[in-house]
């Protein structure tokens with residue numbers, strides 16, 4: 256039985272991806288029913304139980320409708336997206352197709368099937384670079400890169416649908432999702448990795464030569480960028496709390512971050528401590544589209560939903576990622592060889 260007393264049935268687009276699969280496993284542990292709907296373009300079949308995976312694309316509205324009906328879904332969590340800042344600058348066409356038009360397909364399928372609540376994976380990249388830190392949900396929205404623009408456009412589309420068609424939504428604006436399953440069985444493993452912690456650990460294990468740090472002259476403690484790292488289990492808890500309290504007619508927004516800033520060099524040092532040896536790194540030119548500092552205020556999430564994160568320091572987060580990387584040095588591919 257689910258903790259709130261009512262077992263819910265969720266469809267999770269992108270549910271075989273890094274964050275989606277962590278949320279799916281978490282919801283199953285809490286007694287809910289959850290199914291991943293994923294085209295496996297980035298995700299991994301092995302990240303979710305085999306009977307929980309529906310392979311399909313959010314570009315295929317008929318397939319989404321079939322999944323909603325076949326599994327008698329109560330509510331949707333929409334994770335499926337393309338999510339790399341540099342790729343979005345190089346190829347905005349794909350970003351608008353997947354992140355906006357894909358979201359419209361999900362909403363249209365929900366309408367057709369009478370599913371009226373949606374949790375949407377939004378991002379800190381929707382905020383302006385000019386805001387004071389930490390960012391609250393009232394901070395100015397002004398995305399600077401197509402990734403953020405497409406996510407904000409999807410938020411606006413969802414809000415329009417909700418108003419017109421009596422749906423309810425929650426936007427969870429994540430900061431930097433990080434870490435791995437605390438039991439070391441599941442973790443971060445994409446076809447094309449661009450996230451800091453897995454890349455640092457690749458450099459630690461020789462899977463790549465070194466880690467490049469983009470910019471060393473930011474106005475921060477040590478000149479490198481500051482980000483807010485939130486463990487996937489803590490993100491999953493936020494999804495559970497938000498989903499169990501979501502009703503048609505609601506429109507809510509929550510930042511999901513720890514409220515603490517960590518510099519890139521501090522992440523590298525944290526990884527070195529956990530791994531027990533130096534990790535080769537080099538400071539290079541800053542990357543277009545990167546802000547210097549991003550820190551969340553998670554006050555609303557704590558106060559309104561009672562969210563209590565378990566992983567508040569970077570070393571603990573990195574330790575879970577290292578455990579996974581140590582056990583499965585080639586990610587899910589090595590897991591298949593178990």
Ligand SMILES: NC(=O)c1ccc[n+]([C@@H]2O[C@H](COP(=O)([O-])OP(=O)(O)OC[C@H]3O[C@@H](n4cnc5c(N)ncnc54)[C@H](O)[C@@H]3O)[C@@H](O)[C@H]2O)c1
Pocket residue numbers: 268269270271272273274275292293294295296297298299311312313314333334335336337338353357376377378379428429430431432433445
């Ligand atoms: N990872 C982060 O730090 C972070 C931060 C802010 C927001 N987000 C958002 O969270 C969500 C999940 O991110 P993630 O890090 O788990 O990424 P991910 O790439 O691991 O997961 C995305 C999943 O979507 C699937 N997908 C992509 N296109 C699809 C399509 N057309 N049809 C069906 N499935 C499709 C991929 O196969 C993948 O499994 C994304 O919406 C992302 O924008 C992530």
